[in-house]
Amino acid sequence: MAQVVKEHVHHYVLNASESNARREMPLTLLAQRVIEIATEHADIIGVGFDVMMKDNLAWVLSRMSIEMNRMPRVREEYSITTWIESYNRHYSERNMEITGANGEVLGFVRTIWFAIDLNKRTPGDLSMLESLAITVSDRPCPIEKQGRLRPIGEPTHVGEYRFRYSDIDFNNHVNSVKYMELLLNQWPLEYHQSHDIARFEIAYLHETHFDDEVKVNVAQVENVADAEILNENAVACRCRVIFK
Amino acid sequence: MAQVVKEHVHHYVLNASESNARREMPLTLLAQRVIEIATEHADIIGVGFDVMMKDNLAWVLSRMSIEMNRMPRVREEYSITTWIESYNRHYSERNMEITGANGEVLGFVRTIWFAIDLNKRTPGDLSMLESLAITVSDRPCPIEKQGRLRPIGEPTHVGEYRFRYSDIDFNNHVNSVKYMELLLNQWPLEYHQSHDIARFEIAYLHETHFDDEVKVNVAQVENVADAEILNENAVACRCRVIFK
Numbered sequence: 001m002a003q004v005v006k007e008h009v010h011h012y013v014l015n016a017s018e019s020n021a022r023r024e025m026p027l028t029l030l031a032q033r034v035i036e037i038a039t040e041h042a043d044i045i046g047v048g049f050d051v052m053m054k055d056n057l058a059w060v061l062s063r064m065s066i067e068m069n070r071m072p073r074v075r076e077e078y079s080i081t082t083w084i085e086s087y088n089r090h091y092s093e094r095n096m097e098i099t100g101a102n103g104e105v106l107g108f109v110r111t112i113w114f115a116i117d118l119n120k121r122t123p124g125d126l127s128m129l130e131s132l133a134i135t136v137s138d139r140p141c142p143i144e145k146q147g148r149l150r151p152i153g154e155p156t157h158v159g160e161y162r163f164r165y166s167d168i169d170f171n172n173h174v175n176s177v178k179y180m181e182l183l184l185n186q187w188p189l190e191y192h193q194s195h196d197i198a199r200f201e202i203a204y205l206h207e208t209h210f211d212d213e214v215k216v217n218v219a220q221v222e223n224v225a226d227a228e229i230l231n232e233n234a235v236a237c238r239c240r241v242i243f244k
Numbered sequence: 245m246a247q248v249v250k251e252h253v254h255h256y257v258l259n260a261s262e263s264n265a266r267r268e269m270p271l272t273l274l275a276q277r278v279i280e281i282a283t284e285h286a287d288i289i290g291v292g293f294d295v296m297m298k299d300n301l302a303w304v305l306s307r308m309s310i311e312m313n314r315m316p317r318v319r320e321e322y323s324i325t326t327w328i329e330s331y332n333r334h335y336s337e338r339n340m341e342i343t344g345a346n347g348e349v350l351g352f353v354r355t356i357w358f359a360i361d362l363n364k365r366t367p368g369d370l371s372m373l374e375s376l377a378i379t380v381s382d383r384p385c386p387i388e389k390q391g392r393l394r395p396i397g398e399p400t401h402v403g404e405y406r407f408r409y410s411d412i413d414f415n416n417h418v419n420s421v422k423y424m425e426l427l428l429n430q431w432p433l434e435y436h437q438s439h440d441i442a443r444f445e446i447a448y449l450h451e452t453h454f455d456d457e458v459k460v461n462v463a464q465v466e467n468v469a470d471a472e473i474l475n476e477n478a479v480a481c482r483c484r485v486i487f488k
Binding site: 015016017018019020021023026028032035036039040048049050058074075164165166168169170171172181184185187188189192210211 | 259260261262263264265267270272276279280283284287292293294302318319408409410412413414415416425428429431432433436454455
């Protein structure tokens with residue numbers, strides 16, 4: 001049964017086994033949780049996997065921007081709250097607030113979701129999801145909206161990768177979080193150990209599939225790195241990482 | 245506060261975003277959940293991350309054997325129950341039962357855990373963890389214990405990989421689940437789409453680290469594949485996959 005639930009909260013504890021070498025939550029796990037809680041809320045308000053599938057539609061993450069003051073630490077209880085900021089026939093804007101122990105605000109995430117028509121592999125029309133309109137919340141999200149990520153300049157680093165079995169999700173294309181892993185893997189462990197990320201933005205542009213061989217171009221000037229994953233001539237995704 | 249809790253259960257729902265192209269739980273996610281619930285139970289009975297760290301110890305997964313009748317399906321509620329089968333000063337045997345909707349038994353997992361001394365990087369002595377003894381349960385686990393995984397024969401397939409940032413865990417070595425990903429990635433997507441795994445066994449032998457370049461040797465005869473990940477001359481792990 002669909003319900004009008006404007007805000008959905010999920011409480012977690014960061015396990016040691018999930019933590020990175022800094023004993024904090026990895027950015028990719030946060031992204032996974034963001035997708036998870038968006039999926040949960042969609043189920044609650046009646047626009048989840050089952051309902052969408054009846055129209056051969058599936059939600060696809062199009063953009064994500066993350067700004068964290070700090071990441072949850074090992075054994076810390078943290079919560080993610082999600083709400084819909086806007087909705088139209090083309091896409092839905094959904095935000096998240098992450099709080100840590102004692103309700104400390106750790107950061108915010110902005111996401112934009114399209115629906116994909118699973119047969120035609122084209123964006124689906126969301127006009128029939130009228131039910132979304134009444135769940136829009138005016139809760140503020142204090143981080144900037146994502147601008148257009150433009151083609152990057154001369155690369156300062158180039159990487160390569162071929163997508164394997166474990167990179168493929170239930171839509172039969174490369175999982176959104178796996179692009180992030182691939183992007184963050186362009187820096188060595190020591191760089192991540194000593195550099196916090198102030199803002200991470202990603203825009204997903206084209207699907208990639210099993211066995212696709214991609215190039216990862218990174219153009220970094222001081223603390224700002226622009227990157228893209230190229231699949232032959234198509235840009236699979238663009239990303240901007242601002243280190244503190 | 246430590247408690248005597250012989251069995252610990254965690255209830256989950258398999259999200260669409262977590263599912264593989266078969267719309268089921270990936271084996272690697274099951275392994276992640278197994279490690280997660282073991283970590284939770286250790287916390288409850290007073291031998292968790294914080295307590296162990298006081299003696300500079302951390303739990304390390306040494307062996308894991310998985311037999312599933314079927315995997316949880318997308319949107320299915322499933323539960324994992326864990327209990328300790330035995331405990332001595334060298335290691336602890338911990339089992340799991342996975343049940344799906346309506347309590348259907350989906351399968352079982354056996355694990356063996358050592359403690360590692362984080363300074364010396366050698367196995368730690370567990371004799372001081374007397375508290376574990378009273379939490380041993382006689383609940384049966386109907387799958388076979390793991391035999392010794394011997395050096396594999398002439399490889400029928402050889403792969404290569406260099407461990408990246410996202411492969412490293414809080415102990416500063418390669419995450420146990422990432423070895424499984426690497427092993428399963430030696431088969432193409434189509435093979436996994438059409439072949440269920442009857443039993444998966446893995447033995448972790450030597451740590452590997454960021455930027456280590458490894459070889460993956462697979463010797464498969466019909467439905468039985470033996471594999472090992474080699475880091476220069478050390479065997480990082482051995483694995484046996486029995487396909488149905």
